[in-house]
Amino acid sequence: xxxxxxxxxxxxxxxxxxxxxxxxxxxxxxxxxxxxxxxxxxxxxxxxxxxxxxxxxxxxxxxxxxxxxxxxxxxxxxxxxxxxxxxxxxxxxxxxxxxxxxxxxxxxxxxxxxxxxxxxxxxxxxxxxxxxxxxxxxxxxxxxxxxxxxxxxxxxxxx
Numbered sequence: 442x443x444x445x446x447x448x449x450x451x452x453x454x455x456x457x458x459x460x461x462x463x464x465x466x467x468x469x470x471x472x473x474x475x476x477x478x479x480x481x482x483x484x485x486x487x488x489x490x491x492x493x494x495x496x497x498x499x500x501x502x503x504x505x506x507x508x509x510x511x512x513x514x515x516x517x518x519x520x521x522x523x524x525x526x527x528x529x530x531x532x533x534x535x536x537x538x539x540x541x542x543x544x545x546x547x548x549x550x551x552x553x554x555x556x557x558x559x560x561x562x563x564x565x566x567x568x569x570x571x572x573x574x575x576x577x578x579x580x581x582x583x584x585x586x587x588x589x590x591x592x593x594x595x596x597x598x599x600x
């Protein structure tokens with residue numbers, strides 16, 4: 442089965458259609474081209490335009506009309522906690538500088554487990570601990586988040 446159409450979660454709220462759940466890891470949701478084996482033995486080929494990420498709640502439309510609802514598969518994460526907000530901000534800066542996908546929570550950060558990043562974070566005084574498998578490193582985008590991403594900064598005026 443070939444999938445070439447991604448329907449954003451916001452559009453699915455307007456036109457809800459029945460869809461089979463498709464659990465994908467954070468890494469799989471960032472890949473626009475991949476092959477997957479379904480539980481029933483069928484093969485699924487995803488061929489989206491480059492740069493498209495899938496978020497929980499999005500739907501994928503196959504060429505034969507079948508819809509799949511993207512769900513976050515349970516996966517282990519590295520939970521990052523700090524004694525103060527300044528250290529947590531430093532950790533977020535260093536992770537962002539390396540273009541790492543980060544979940545930002547109330548007093549914590551979460552990333553995919555990586556021994557090199559764990560060592561780097563330890564050097565700046567951050568406590569890290571593996572977390573139990575759970576289902577998402579990225580929240581479902583909301584209308585506000587989508588509009589913030591799409592908003593461009595105003596051009597600078599010459600001084």
